[in-house]
Amino acid sequence: MFKINKVQAHCDIPCKVYDPSVIQYSALSIVRFIDLMNEEINDAEMNSSNIAQLSRLVTVKEQHAKEVKNEVSTIWGDYFKEPQISKHPEIHQLVHEIMQLASKCKQETRRENGVELLKKINKFTEIFWETKGIQTEKKYAPYPPELVIVCPILKSV
């Protein structure tokens, strides 16, 4: 006759820790591994050792491409909500392009794909930090392949 139902004040896990730097790191790694693969092919005669090394490089390159897809979809799906999307409606197209390019980087060995992927990820990073009201600057990565990355200008301690 009289039933008490349990109600909850639902909340998502409020960690709020999102950072696209891991995606940039993965894109840089993809380019680096493609460079190393080309060096391996150009510099050496193919023997079992070279083939094993090449195999490792291909595997890790593909892992990084998957990492890009995972991390981008997490930030896009979990962090970007109505206020951020209405301010940056181009985010959907950009994420789709990143997904397509990451797949190409997984399947192919063309350096241009990796470089183009990093450019799109830099744009994604710019938008991400802009939604948080944090300015960004372009810097050269301090390790090979030394390509340009977008970095947040953080508060000094």
Added chain:
Amino acid sequence: MQPTLVSGDYVLATSIVNNFLKKNSLVVFFDNTHSYIIKRIKEINKENLFLKSDNLATDSAFCQVPITRNKPIFLVLFIFKKK
């Protein structure tokens, strides 16, 4: 929904007085995945409710999208604190 509600509190809510829903009312509704949810009305119009949580340290998907008014919405009439 802290500090308004903490785990173990009781609320009395009814869907009979739906016409009295207004901004800042506490409401309960049913979600197929999460069962009964309690939130506060941030904005309201004829078709939708926009919700917010009293606990500003948290974030909920239910506060990001409108909740349609064509399903039962229970207005909280009383809160019974557990102590």
